[in-house]
Amino acid sequence: MMKRLTNRDEVEDAEHLIAEVLDSQAEWLYAENQTSAQVAVRRGEWEIKVWHERLLLSVWVDQGTRMWRVVAWEWTGEKLRLEAVRRLGHERAALELVPRASARVAVATVTDARRAACARLATLACALVPGAKVKRIGLSAGPRRNQPGRYARIMLRLGRTLTAVSGPVVDLEESQADAFVSSTLVWFQRISEKATDARKLKLWLVVTESLAEAVAERCALLRDSWRSVIEIYKIDEARQELLPVPINSLHELLAQAPRFHHPPRQATSELAARLGDLMPEAIDVVRAGHGETLRFRGLAFARVRRVACNERAWFGLDRGRRQQLDESSWPELLKLIDKLIEHRRAGASDNYHALYAAAPEAWLESLLRRSITDLDPGLIISPLHTQLRTSTKTGAGARPVDLVALRQDGRLVVIELKVSEDAAFPLQGADYWRRVETHRRHGNLARSRLFGEKKLAAEPPLVYLVAPLLRFHRAFQTLAQLVAPEIEMYRFDINEDCRERVRVMRRTRVNP
Incomplete structure (x- = not known):
């Protein structure tokens, strides 16, 4: 304790x-x-x-x-x-110091458990291919040197057929499907380049019931040549058998009737507008569930809600320590804003300060919301100042798309932002495209009038993947080229010092 x-x-x-x-x-x-x-x-x-x-x-x-x-x-x-x-x-942390010797024991214990899970997975896979031999078995690379990976890497051989098998050996959330599939595709690409003696190559993805649908959706976004060599299996509850999971075509995936969360259209409350006027060039008012969130260059610092017909506000950077706004606490709010002005700005003296370093992608999003034409002169952002939230499954949690814009010709643009390397970037962008395109095809976006009276073109969206020049993962192009060409994706390299203003250094199509 x-x-x-x-x-x-x-x-x-x-x-x-x-x-x-x-x-x-x-x-x-x-x-x-x-x-x-x-x-x-x-x-x-x-x-x-x-x-x-x-x-x-x-x-x-x-x-x-x-x-x-x-x-x-x-x-x-x-x-x-x-x-x-x-x-x-303003910065809090739960520090941990572990003796180096104890850490080695803990790592060894985790490694043994994951290798045992990998061996069980290999046994189940071999049961589906009578006569197959395990050519190689191991774990993916860990997050740090001498630490075990999270995914099994197994290779089976039967004659001239080589089957690569991969599956998580830890519990994964549905949101981690992009990372798992991306990591496995990179691994399989390397195998494909080296396995010159194999006549046929196959890739099996073995996942739990909770992850199976999400993984199948990601595989449907790939080129036909890749989707055709992939098979997905889920482990039954008793973990004694692998059961096949169908992979839909992209057309079948887009035909599924979606559930749409209509963006709120209420006018900005008087209290939120008053707070936003304290520094309108930096403060955004974003509609959220049951209220409004105020963000200073992307960093949430206040919340306004209507309680019993009255507007109430709370402020603070730590969700668990927010303070209610009233006459006595107003000076504290002004002090907080002064600190944000000092530290959360381009050219701040301390780039390691918590207020500067926090929520960097939200900062970039805030800049582009105010000046989307810096990215592409022909774009407009939805007049509804909110993240478009989409969900294609009943009961599924809504996922936010960073930005959705409209070109002058009426074509939608899905914009995904990153400020640090992420191998799953292309697959995430493709998944957001799938969600937006599904709603467009079913008329949800036209009915919601996200762009007022402007008419949407009868064409699928474009995808803009935006990140600073040196922040694209080394596997970005490898993975982007695997995405189906129907999903028109572009890479936008922007300036490294993008906290003041975004400048596009290069724009390229990544999956022609």
Whole structure:
């Protein structure tokens, strides 16, 4: 249980105990949250001290010194957990330090479990191909060196036929289907280039029931030549058998009747408009469920809702610590906006500040909403200032499309944004195209009048994949070329310093 530091004695006791724990090991693996990369720090590269009745931890990493104020801590016997804040409380983190030796044991345990799952998958696959032999079995590359991957990589051979089998050996969410399929396609492409002695190549994707439909949808977006060599199987509940999953053609996929979430059309509330007027060139008012969200260059900082016929607002950057807006808290809101003005702007002095680094894709989206013609002079954005949310399955959660625009000739454009490398970028863009095109074909977009009185062309949308020049994954072109040519996709390389204004450096068709 975390011990909170509420007075001077607790702070001093914690300093002594934490220092004792840290000094007991020569090397620790340090991480600032559960998803961040672990960094090895050795004795002498950390410091714990009391300053003005505050417990401060300093850690020297590649990016420089990271200093945190510790507000709670716990030593579990296996890891040191610290609840910490910095930058006047605007940045919070759950720090973890794990002894290097313990980390090796944990990695070995996880690796053994995933290899065992991989072996079970190979046994089930062989049962479908009598006489086949396992040529190779292993795991995909891990996120970091010496860490196990998340996907099985199995190769079966029967005569001159080579079957590549891949499936997750960890539990995946439906939203992770793009990453799984993209990783497997890159792997299979490499096999195809090297397997010169194979007369026939096949790819099997083995997934759980919850993931099967999403994976089949992604495969339907591929070129016919690739879709024809792919088979999908789902593991039955008893994990004793593989059951085939059909892959629809692109035409069949688009024919499915979709469910459409109509964008709200209510006028902006008086309170939201008043808050937006504090800095209209930077603050957006976005309609959301049951209210409005105010974003400062893409970063949500306030929320307005109607409660019992009255407009109420809450503000703050931490969802769990938002403060209700009233006359007494108005000065605090102005202080927050002053900090946003100082730190969340192009040319800010500290590019590592939490307010600068947060929500970079939302920042880019905010810029393009105000000046979409910087991307393409012929585009207009829907006058409804909201993310178009689409869902093609009843009961499925709605997924946001970054931007949907309209060309002067009436053709829709689906715009997907990235500011960091993501191998799944092309497949995500294709999936968004599929969702928007399904609604266009069924007349939902025309009926919703997303673009007012402008008429939509009777043609499928274009896809613009937009990212800074050096932020496209090295496998981007490999994967983009696998997408069906009916999905007309373009790559937009924009300037690296795009936080002030977007400039297009290059535009190319990626899947002719």
